[in-house]
Amino acid sequence: MATQAERRAATERALLEATLECLAEEGYAALSTRRIAERAGVAQGTQRHYWPTRTGLLMAAMRHAKDSLAVRALRRLHQLDDLDVASVEQGVDLAWELHRGREFRALQQVWVAAADDPELAGFAADFESEIQKDLLDTVAAVFPRAAAHPDARAVLETGLAAIRGVAALVPLLGEDELEGRWRPVRAELIRMVTTRLDEAADPPAIS
Numbered sequence: 321m322a323t324q325a326e327r328r329a330a331t332e333r334a335l336l337e338a339t340l341e342c343l344a345e346e347g348y349a350a351l352s353t354r355r356i357a358e359r360a361g362v363a364q365g366t367q368r369h370y371w372p373t374r375t376g377l378l379m380a381a382m383r384h385a386k387d388s389l390a391v392r393a394l395r396r397l398h399q400l401d402d403l404d405v406a407s408v409e410q411g412v413d414l415a416w417e418l419h420r421g422r423e424f425r426a427l428q429q430v431w432v433a434a435a436d437d438p439e440l441a442g443f444a445a446d447f448e449s450e451i452q453k454d455l456l457d458t459v460a461a462v463f464p465r466a467a468a469h470p471d472a473r474a475v476l477e478t479g480l481a482a483i484r485g486v487a488a489l490v491p492l493l494g495e496d497e498l499e500g501r502w503r504p505v506r507a508e509l510i511r512m513v514t515t516r517l518d519e520a521a522d523p524p525a526i527s
């Protein structure tokens with residue numbers, strides 16, 4: 321039989337997962353605590369007990385999504401070398417895969433809504449800083465040679481912006497056209513990273 325702590329954790333997770341599903345599938349405008357509670361299979365009063373406000377629940381759900389993505393990413397990244405071309409390709413493909421899922425669709429909804437909500441805008445800005453820091457820390461831990469390059473942060477931010485830009489087109493394009501847009505971007509990102517790694521491995525001579 322589950323303990324009280326286990327039941328509480330299960331309820332919290334159900335509410336966080338339901339929030340992400342509502343955001344990704346129905347959009348921020350349709351997000352309500354009633355719909356979240358229905359999806360989670362709990363009473364609305366139970367939802368309010370855990371998170372009294374919709375904004376508080378939304379913020380918790382986004383951090384839950386970030387943590388879930390981090391676990392998935394680290395599990396895959398630790399299988400890669402520091403860093404051969406095949407690992408660069410797999411790393412880029414992993415980043416694309418993570419930006420095609422429910423979590424990124426939910427995050428997009430938060431970004432759009434933040435434009436008209438000062439409280440949400442403050443959270444979104446802080447949350448984006450957390451994401452950037454987590455990414456840099458992960459690269460430093462898994463790929464120390466790549467992280468040591470002076471352009472590491474710029475390369476990471478450029479790659480992230482490119483991937484997000486293409487992924488944001490999902491609602492507008494069919495799968496075939498989306499993949500067609502992604503292929504040249506993928507090739508350029510791989511070229512950019514491998515070029516920087518080659519520079520780090522073979523620095524120019526100082527005359």
